[in-house]
Amino acid sequence: MTAHPELPDVLDVYHALERMHEWRGWHWWPDADPFEVCVGCILVQNTMWTNVERAIERLKAADALTPGAMAVLPPEALEDLVRPSGQYRQKAKKLRAFLDLCSRHGGFEALMALEASELRTVLLGCWGIGPESADAMVLYASRQPAVVIDAYTMRLFGRLDIGPVGSAEYRTWQAWKEEVLASEPRSPGEDRDLKARYHALIVMHCKHLCLKNRPKCEECELLPRCPYGQEMQG
Ligand code: SF4
Structure with a gap:
């Protein structure tokens, strides 16, 4: 399978979010009732x-x-x-x-x-x-793979200018992220864990740094690659 051209970007963002927020707990992962x-x-x-x-x-x-x-x-x-x-x-x-x-x-x-x-x-x-x-x-x-999209997802990737920026359609964003993540082979368990962790990290990032108003870009590892953050600093 040929990797989606945006896969490296999407995985880079994931790893950056992990480095910035891995210490924070999240209510639904890994073992909520x-x-x-x-x-x-x-x-x-x-x-x-x-x-x-x-x-x-x-x-x-x-x-x-x-x-x-x-x-x-x-x-x-x-x-x-x-x-x-x-x-x-x-x-x-x-x-x-x-x-x-x-x-x-x-x-x-x-x-x-x-x-x-x-x-x-x-x-x-x-x-x-x-x-x-x-x-x-x-x-x-049910702990099966699924891509969850929310306003935080659209805010973060929109600011990074990755994905179907400008769309507010749930299904459009979901189809894009499903396609990007599916371009690299993973076991169902790995796929589920990546999707669960990724969504949790996006929520944490948007709650703590990538705020709707006055994002804390100076504390964000993604700043060098973020057009929105660069403009805010400018
Ligand atoms: S640099 Fe700023 S706008 Fe860009 S992702 Fe980070 S916090 Fe959000």
């Missing part, structure tokens, strides 16, 4: 992760962070527990829709055991689960 990951994927929509952490702590304290325990909670009790994550009525409804999906597929474990592309399709058919949540669940909960 799969059901907690799925709940987090739903609760994090339109809010900050710190708010999700508070909701997860409340669910844990109420012994409600398992599919069985959550399924028997009265709707108002679930709403109250997830209140810190914002839009709590809607999010409780989304969690119940996800639990319904699990029961229709023989339970949470059986659902997560589906092959990646089938699981993605099934998840996308569930109310309240979009492409980013579905791919994050495939990658971090």
